[in-house]
Amino acid sequence: MNEPAAREEKLELGVELLAHLEHEELALPDAIDRIETVTTSPSLTREILDAAEKRGVIERExxxxxxxxxxxxxxxxxxxxxxxxxxECRRCGTTITTGHFVKLDAGELGPFGSSCIRKVTGRDGDGGGSNAGDSGT
Structure with a gap:
């Protein structure tokens, strides 16, 4: 059974995603919104945040x-x-015809629609909300 390996892979993806945020500061709910593209498990989300902090990737206040x-x-x-x-967009669930995938050292994350890829990487500025209606075309 590879459940522990899958959990560790998700942990690494989550930490690396946090390390690649566009802005130096982010509200916790916006960070969790991004982590939820890796996992919706509250315990794993907490592990990702804790690991990122222990490794010096983030500082929480x-x-x-x-x-x-x-x-x-x-x-x-x-x-x-x-x-x-x-x-299907991994962030908002919308059906898309063009999938955007992020290649990180820990693995690939996606697919995302054109609006969600900007939110996940922090390029849109607000970091929240969904991109309902994002057809990806």
Whole structure:
């Protein structure tokens, strides 16, 4: 059974995703919104946050996170790929025809629609909400 390995892979993906946030500071609910693209397990979400803090990736204060590794945001040219097909956005659940995938050292995360990929990587500025109606086309 590979459940522990899958959990460890998700933990690593979550920590790496936090390390690649676009902005240096983020509200905790927005960080959790991004982590939920990796897992919806509250215990694993907590483990991801704890591991990121222990490794010096983030610093937590009140309901905010500060990313400690500046300049490591997701590079769209080399780390985001697009594939055509029939997908369901991993963040909002919308059916999409173009899936955006983030390549991280810990693995690949996606698919996401065109709006959600910006939210997951922190490129849209607000970090919250859903992209209902994001057709990905």
């Amino acid at each position: 009140n309901a905010r996170l500060r990313v400690q590794r500046g300049g490591t945001y997701v590079n769209y040219e080399s780390q985001v790929t697009q594939r055509e097909g029939e997908f």
